[in-house]
Amino acid sequence: HGLDVLFICEFCFNFYAHKEELIRHSERCELCHPPGNEIYRDEENKISVFEVDASKQRFYCENLCLLSKLFLDHKTLYYETDPFLFYILCEFDEYGYHFVGYFSKEK
Numbered sequence: 001h002g003l004d005v006l007f008i009c010e011f012c013f014n015f016y017a018h019k020e021e022l023i024r025h026s027e028r029c030e031l032c033h034p035p036g037n038e039i040y041r042d043e044e045n046k047i048s049v050f051e052v053d054a055s056k057q058r059f060y061c062e063n064l065c066l067l068s069k070l071f072l073d074h075k076t077l078y079y080e081t082d083p084f085l086f087y088i089l090c091e092f093d094e095y096g097y098h099f100v101g102y103f104s105k106e107k
Helices: 019-028 058-069
Strands: 037-042 047-053 084-093 096-106
Antiparallel strands (some): 037 047, 084 096
């Protein structure tokens, strides 16, 4: 729709056309880490890995795939995410767990 900028919540990946919408969302967003199980943590390097089951967190995983599609033309998976597990790499600090990257695999 001709947007020059897309505003994305760093924790839940909801996206907005206007900065004011993101600010309003940020005041209500309850996530400060991916909505899955933390399966690895390195306190020294301040990194964690979360396993997210797409069948339990469909909206989060679909938004993550849509974000990836902005950078990968060949990315086709973004609505049929249920049969996949997503592994989310984060850096953490006193404000939360900040997305670094991810991969997914079929269950």
